[in-house]
Amino acid sequence: MTQGVAGRTGRGRRPGRPSGGASSTRSQVLAAARRAFTDRGYAGASIRQVATDAGVDTGMIRHWFGDKAGLFRAAMEPTVDPDQLLAGVLDGGPEGLGERLLRRMLGEWDVVGMPSPMIILVRSAVSHEESTVLLRTFVTDQILRRLSGVLGEHDGPLRAALVGSQMIGLVMARYIVRVEPLASATVDQVVVAVAPTLQRYLTGEIAGG
């Protein structure tokens, strides 16, 4: 679904436009799109307004990304590379996995002024069917597949879904709804409070015996 977007950049380059310029313009468009989807959600964002913010015309955005759904997929692309996201997290084995996972995620989310694709995805998932599917796939397939070496085969899917529920809830409470004092808690405070939850969902007792 998302492949081909990057490849289209080169073909979409306007005649006479230097390659570096096109690439940096594309980055500006994607940055503007992430801001728009973050601030207004999928339904509220518009190609016209992303074009204005990025200083390009709407025709260029349509040429590169097709429609709003295509622009959304391209803006979400970094989300769909969990290999990079989880690099180093899984290496240490089950012990401390909850904390390493949480610290990596908070590192992604806590960057000021740079909306994280996962925050956009959670924000959009409630109103936009494609985002719902993307978020579901990300949680069940992408996260689970990489955790499966650590989690049991039997209850792995439920463990991954539980981790997803707390992760999504943390994104909502800390970054979108901004429930205090969680919204302004330090990374270390969040880790002390929430990492044991993730660790238990990953490796602890989650089913009645």
Place this chain on the structure above:
Amino acid sequence: MTQGVAGRTGRGRRPGRPSGGASSTRSQVLAAARRAFTDRGYAGASIRQVATDAGVDTGMIRHWFGDKAGLFRAAMEPTVDPDQLLAGVLDGGPEGLGERLLRRMLGEWDVVGMPSPMIILVRSAVSHEESTVLLRTFVTDQILRRLSGVLGEHDGPLRAALVGSQMIGLVMARYIVRVEPLASATVDQVVVAVAPTLQRYLTGEIAGG
């Protein structure tokens, strides 16, 4: 903010309309509004379409509730009575509080075909500033105020926010994004997996020493 809406029902009754009819029509409008806000979120729902679904004209809805924001507040009203929601939950003291709280919430959310106000609120909170404030108020003020007899004064707000984060995440994962196998897990399965998280957030160790 929400007071006066119920009182307006009587005054908004059309001349010649029997009282019982107005009251049941109002219920139909609110039920249609809950469905619309649940299915389409705040931005996607429209008074026109709620009127069509409820079999009334838009003028009657505007007369009763003012604008879409007024209709939304009225549809959310049950959310803002946590006394009824938490009746019996707090009576047993700290022990088992996480499980009692979770069972009561799941009992609210798991009613098939009847969208729960809290699910609508979570769904709307990401795209609608007023919903965000309502949800934040519900978590920090309404839940916290009632838990404060059980939680410590010092870290009570953080405990309530953590409970809120897992509750919101559970609503998202189970009812909105529908992550399997969490979406179709039984109430007992969810309780065994998630109640210990809530119990720890409520009464356990959540801060480094």
